[in-house]
Amino acid sequence: MMERGHNPQAARDHNRALILRLIRDAGPTSRAELARLSRLSKPVVTDIVDGLIRFKLVKETTKGETVLGRKPILLDINREALWVMGIDLSRNHVDLLITDLLGEPQRKMSRRVSFEDEDAGYPERVVKYVTDIIRDSGVDPARIAGIGIGYPLPLSHAQRMIVSEGQVVGWKTVRLKELIQKEFDVPVYLDNDANVAALYEKWYGQASEFKDFLFVLVGNGVGCGIVIGGNIYRGTHGIAGEIGHMSIDPNGPRCLCGSRGCLETLVSVPRLLSLVLEEDVKAGREGGVPTLEQVCERAARGDAAVVDKIREMSEYLAIAITNLVNTFNPEAVVVGGAMARLGESLRTPLLGALASRAHPLFADKTKVVLSNYSEEAVARGAAMLVIESFFQNPQRYVPELANGVRSRASSES
Amino acid sequence: MMERGHNPQAARDHNRALILRLIRDAGPTSRAELARLSRLSKPVVTDIVDGLIRFKLVKETTKGETVLGRKPILLDINREALWVMGIDLSRNHVDLLITDLLGEPQRKMSRRVSFEDEDAGYPERVVKYVTDIIRDSGVDPARIAGIGIGYPLPLSHAQRMIVSEGQVVGWKTVRLKELIQKEFDVPVYLDNDANVAALYEKWYGQASEFKDFLFVLVGNGVGCGIVIGGNIYRGTHGIAGEIGHMSIDPNGPRCLCGSRGCLETLVSVPRLLSLVLEEDVKAGREGGVPTLEQVCERAARGDAAVVDKIREMSEYLAIAITNLVNTFNPEAVVVGGAMARLGESLRTPLLGALASRAHPLFADKTKVVLSNYSEEAVARGAAMLVIESFFQNPQRYVPELANGVRSRASSES
Known part of the structure; x- marks a missing residue:
């Protein structure tokens, strides 16, 4: 990766993603607290928060009790702004989850199908299961942010469904990631099951x-x-x-x-x-x-x-x-x-x-x-592949964020 | 490390260090080329370069042949702006080097003294060797940027001269890093010999x-x-x-x-x-x-x-x-x-x-x-501890860089 200078556009993207993460980690929280945590000025924080609210990623809320006067207005992630899919492709079953933006499962599905079921059209089955769970859940397919997949093989093999050690040899030509990406037109992340289960342990374990x-x-x-x-x-x-x-x-x-x-x-x-x-x-x-x-x-x-x-x-x-x-x-x-x-x-x-x-x-x-072993660790960790990407780079998932009309305050950033 | 927002001051520090590294890696090079490589605007690059020239870290030079007209003005690191010391503390000898800002040895010294020579006042001896090589080299002690030390023990032991496995037990109370830092009032970096030899391999091997x-x-x-x-x-x-x-x-x-x-x-x-x-x-x-x-x-x-x-x-x-x-x-x-x-x-x-x-x-x-084994690998790698720190954060070594008068152009950064 080539190093580059910090220009105002890159700084705005960085700051926006940072504020979003701070709301996730510290929220519900106030604008003043976000300014303190980020060491950004209050006008810059206000400007960023305005954009996040406008595109419904963040919502205003109130919290706590106040004896007198108005309750403070706090900010929280609008966890239902987008949906995320996590898939556990294991040797003999496929588990699918739809989670909210904070990784909480909303819908689950499990199907028995084995890597050895080559004749059963394994990759096409996976596509069908994804279609099924979206339909059954009733969520708007346009609001699926991305699909994460955990796979019990080294990543380079999983990318191409080439399998080491003699398993599933017939799949050499199937590119599962491209197949799903093409079918659903969202970012697809594929990773080794140990990697995604590590993400599960980091976030929930x-x-x-x-x-x-x-x-x-x-x-x-x-x-x-x-x-x-x-x-x-x-x-x-x-x-x-x-x-x-x-x-x-x-x-x-x-x-x-x-x-x-x-x-x-x-x-x-x-x-x-x-x-x-x-x-x-x-x-x-x-x-x-x-x-x-x-x-x-x-x-x-x-x-x-x-x-x-x-x-x-x-x-x-x-x-x-x-x-x-x-x-x-x-x-x-x-x-x-x-x-x-x-x-x-x-x-x-x-x-x-x-x-x-x-x-x-x-x-x-x-x-x-x-670990407190969880059957859902790989599927939930796979969803985290998408969610972590979202919180690093929300403008990739909601491009309007970067193109939004800039308010007066943002010119100082 | 707490994440923080990108503010203009941090962006300027980042950009200055980046330009300095680009000159080191691509130099001699032109201002236009630096703007292209960094993706910063030419006025921002010119402003940064002005500061680096003012404090003598960068010098203008000419290179190449031109049939007609002026030779282009190129920029290069002024490698003699500061000096760096690298020390190899091995089990039975101490090797010292003074290098320029690009890590090229200018002066060398080797002394036989063993970790087991506890009675010989090992730490005090090291201080004396550092004093000796500075005096012999004739360099201005005020222009020594820092001292790097490689040590054949795990870092946490080396920090405190506590030694595992029964060697040099008598040193438990000696804090070599603090001792040298206090004596010479410059940053001192101590690291395991395998780590610093890895740096040698990265830069010269x-x-x-x-x-x-x-x-x-x-x-x-x-x-x-x-x-x-x-x-x-x-x-x-x-x-x-x-x-x-x-x-x-x-x-x-x-x-x-x-x-x-x-x-x-x-x-x-x-x-x-x-x-x-x-x-x-x-x-x-x-x-x-x-x-x-x-x-x-x-x-x-x-x-x-x-x-x-x-x-x-x-x-x-x-x-x-x-x-x-x-x-x-x-x-x-x-x-x-x-x-x-x-x-x-x-x-x-x-x-x-x-x-x-x-x-x-x-x-x-x-x-x-x-590796093409080099007797100097640890001492030169140890000097790189200082040099890498300098190129990441030059304003730490030349604080005037950050406080310099800002020219008109810098207001856009």
């Missing part, structure tokens, strides 16, 4: 107090959302955070990537289930592959085979987290994904394993917390 | 074309300088990049940090020398611990014991680099430090080991290059 944190998603595989300075760090080609292929044991099992002893070969929900199954078979216990729910229950009541396997995985996961902490020195690591449903049964052995691996320099510095 | 790269320093230990968007990423507590304690083999040798099989226990210059010594003893070869120079020579002529040990270390180093690449997805990894003096003898086995470990997604995306 365990990471709201952290600017720099890592979100480690353990589900069918292992991924990592890296948040630096409040923003997702994606790396040079958009594929940062592929920690599933961190080497944990150089002499470990062969991985599909070609290396050995990668984290994903040692830690994942399917591996946990199959290790428990092995123990069950050894013990003559019947019932086939247990579900994660069953494993959670057995762990909670101290079933030895399950506890043992969770401890084993905790050791491997602790090595990975320690490596990440030593490298990134983040404020916190949030461990999420379906594995987090184990709750306390995972937390205790994991924190124990971490304590024994931690470098003294880092030992007390980084908080490691378990 | 193998990384000049990269915005996002990792510099892996292999010397007495292993460290990593992380450069994201052209800036060093230091983490929440300033200790990011401690990859020496990345777990390579969970069942490997016990490390001083309390964990097992850390990268530093498997890869370092001292370990290479001692492994070669072991082989020599087994083979009945005499001569004690070989020097790195001797090992380099033997590697170059294909000495089997040496080649074998370098290959072993290459395997471990490749695991660490692969983990970093999968996590950060950088443009490039530069491998430096004294180990890089092995040159081709290290490069070939290292690239081979990397190829066999690489995830297909990353395989062709990240360049891995060997």
Whole structure:
């Protein structure tokens, strides 16, 4: 990105977006308070707020009690000004949400369809589901600001529906993002599920107090959302955070990537289930592959085979987290994904394993917390891709903001 | 850091620093070209340039041949406007440099003194060396802009001269940065040697074309300088990049940090020398611990014991680099430090080991290059700490810039 000088137009755009974010974060709030927080003059703030009210992104409200006199007029985001769609494309289902401008879900839909259902016209199905939920919700399609999609694959693959490791090979030519963008004529954001779940944790979950944190998603595989300075760090080609292929044991099992002893070969929900199954078979216990729910229950009541396997995985996961902490020195690591449903049964052995691996320099510095697993994390995080973009650059979504008639006061900015 | 609005004063400071950087990067260059590059108006550029010339940071020059007419007047950094000091505090010597504003060394000094020489008054010695080199160089102490120091320990330790792992314990109360700052009354920057050597690679070495790269320093230990968007990423507590304690083999040798099989226990210059010594003893070869120079020579002529040990270390180093690449997805990894003096003898086995470990997604995306090892890398990189700060915020170093009389043209900015 080429550096450029600050000219008045860029300064106005910056200031407008800043005021909008301050209203979101501090609101309901007064014009005077916004001037104090932004260090902009009151006339400049008033001018910006006038524009935001004119285009219905901000509304005036009153709050609190006053014994005498008028209640103060405060400003708040008009959260129903625009709608946002968040989609979780997972291996075997598609979950869709419509949220308001602050990310609160208003309508939900879930459909079972698998990546392997190539013949079922997967991409066209996704388009149909988007159409369906818009129709069912009754919202005006013209007021959909954008669509965010979370996808359990590296971003560069997801962009083109090219899939690594042999899954969904037939999709090589489908460009899902372009397909949806063309169909609905709104900005479409596609990102890795670990990245969008990290956004969920930042806005609604365990990471709201952290600017720099890592979100480690353990589900069918292992991924990592890296948040630096409040923003997702994606790396040079958009594929940062592929920690599933961190080497944990150089002499470990062969991985599909070609290396050995990668984290994903040692830690994942399917591996946990199959290790428990092995123990069950050894013990003559019947019932086939247990579900994660069953494993959670057995762990909670101290079933030895399950506890043992969770401890084993905790050791491997602790090595990975320690490596990440030593490298990134983040404020916190949030461990999420379906594995987090184990709750306390995972937390205790994991924190124990971490304590024994931690470098003294880092030992007390980084908080490691378990996510309160939410089924909606990926879809809501995906909606945040759109919402964060909106609050960075509202004039992209409401171009009239930038073209609005300038009042007298704005000439001083 | 609190977000704030763009006001005219902040915009002027931003624009002035931007013009100064553009002159450094594109210079000698014309006012018209600066306006084009910055997208600022010509009167604004002219006004800024006038100020920079008035305070002697920029000078007018002519360049190129013209057949007829006047040569165009171009602008260039007045590199002797201010001087900068860079210091490499290594385990057993102190190297000092005075550079010009573009980081070119003008005067050098090297003194042998070890971290273990506690009784010798190490901190006071450093102060004396700084005094000595300023006196010997004949530069006006008032024109020293600042002092940068590189230090082979994590930043938080270096700040306070507290040292991990049992070295230099007696220094716990010495605050080197404050001591030097007080003595010389200039900004002092202290940073980890891997971070400042990364800056050296960015400005003068193998990384000049990269915005996002990792510099892996292999010397007495292993460290990593992380450069994201052209800036060093230091983490929440300033200790990011401690990859020496990345777990390579969970069942490997016990490390001083309390964990097992850390990268530093498997890869370092001292370990290479001692492994070669072991082989020599087994083979009945005499001569004690070989020097790195001797090992380099033997590697170059294909000495089997040496080649074998370098290959072993290459395997471990490749695991660490692969983990970093999968996590950060950088443009490039530069491998430096004294180990890089092995040159081709290290490069070939290292690239081979990397190829066999690489995830297909990353395989062709990240360049891995060997540093052209320079004895001056840490001292010159340390000077860059000051120089980068100067080019971000010149008004901090020359306050008159911000207070200068404003010309007519500046009122439009």
